[in-house]
Amino acid sequence: MQLSLEHVGKTVGPAVHLYPQSLSLAPGAVTVLLGATQAGKTSLMRVMAGLDVASAGRVVVDGVDVTRMSVRQRNVAMVYQQFVNYPSMTVAQNIASPMRLRGDRDVEQRVRDIAARLHIDMFLDRLPAELSGGQQQRVALARALAKQAPLMLFDEPLVNLDYKLREELREELTHLFATGDSTVVYATTEPGEALLLGGYTAVMDAGELLQYGPTAEVFHAPKSIRVARAFSDPPMNLLAAEAVAGGVRVQGGEVWPLTLPPDAPKRLTLGLRAGGLRVVARPGDVALPGRVELAEIAGSDTFVHVHTLVGELVAQLTGVHVCPLGDPITLYLQPDSLFVFDAEGPLVRSPARTARVH
Structure with a gap:
């Protein structure tokens, strides 16, 4: 399916849910809608599905204007945050329901195949209420x-x-999407989920579509500070700076060596993802002495909040690190790993890509 949005906007009374935006989805691929809560992701999906009618613009499917076509007239499948299953039907009957409506053959075998792929084949004779929340969501996905x-x-x-x-289902869905023929739109607030799913990413914020393109390209070259914030978890470290001969001058007066475009503006904002900070120096590093303000262990990583002369920084350190509050700590970074933005927001320079994102 080729789905295109042409200057689509959505207002409800005086409230703007979606500012006019155009987007043409890559057919047969995964498009991730990435943004914080109330970024407009659900509003956009409801317009795509036909659950809501756009206040402006057109929704075009394979060259046909379907803007005012209801969801019942469109061939769309949708899965919500809250799993929705038919409570009086068994798991097998839930999965089979769309097949039987189409009059498909070999329904029972196909139900078993889909259930096996989502690891719920042992629950086919149960009612949804007899399953855990995760199992019920798998039924809805099936x-x-x-x-x-x-x-x-x-x-x-x-x-x-x-x-x-979440981790288990992400991996399963990534495989299922890759082996299917459908055009998939997947909304999330998590940058890591967007990177795992790959495909294309549309970054949204406050009802605006900020950037759309192949996921790895959007991650490596966010075209504005707003995109960089949305596509970094934890949020990207941002530092005020100015362009000078030989590099950039940061708060405190230190000059960091960095090659800038000839037309770079004077006032800049430097961006650094938390994973770009280290506690072990490498050749060419800039040292940032500071004081530990907070240390959080999440999974196999430690997030250390540090007060430095150039500003407040968050470092994502691999492994479990003991960092007592108030202790001195020195962070290190490579100037070439910095994103450089115009102080007003647009991207001026992105780091050279040294690794492929999968």
């Missing part, structure tokens, strides 16, 4: 996959599951 709709919409389907279940 029913959506069984529909074989050319457009599949997933509105943060894993957000209400625990960490382990």
Whole structure:
């Protein structure tokens, strides 16, 4: 399916849910809608599905204007944050329901195949109420996959599951999307989820579409500070600076060596993702002495909040590190790993790519 939005906007009374935006989805691929809560992701998906009608612009599917066509007239599958299953039907009957509506053959075998791919084949004779939340969400996902709709919409389907279940289902969905023929739109607030799913990413904020393109390209070259913030977890470290001969001058007067474009503006904002800071020096590093303000252990990483002369920084250190509050600490960074933005927001320079993002 080729789905295109042409200057689509959505208002409800005086409130603007979506500012006019145009977007043409890559057919048969995954497009991730990435943005914080209330960025406009759900509003955009509801317009795509036909659940809501755009206040302005057109929704075009394979060259046909479907803007005012209801969801019942479109072949769309949608999975929500809250799993929705038919409570009086068994798991097998839930999954089979879209197949039977189409009059498909070999329904029972296909139900078993889909259930096995999502590891719920042992629950086929149970009712949804007899399953855990994660298992019920798998049933909802299975029913959506069984529909074989050319457009599949997933509105943060894993957000209400625990960490382990989210990790398992992300990997399974990545494989299922890669082996399917549907155009998939997947909404998330998590940059890591966007990177895992790959494909294309549309970054949204406050009802605006900020950037769209291949996921790795958007991650490595966010075209504005707003995009960089949305595509960094934890949020990107941002430092005020100015362009000078030989590099950039940061707060405190130190000059860091950095090659800038000839037309770079004087006032700059430097961006550094938390993973770009280290506690072990490498050749060419800049040293940032500071004081530990907070240390958080999350999974296999430690997030250290540090007060330095150039500003407040968050470092993401691999492994479990003991960092007592108030202790001195020195962070190190490579100037070439810095993103450079105009102080007003647009990207001036992005770091050279040294590794491929999968």
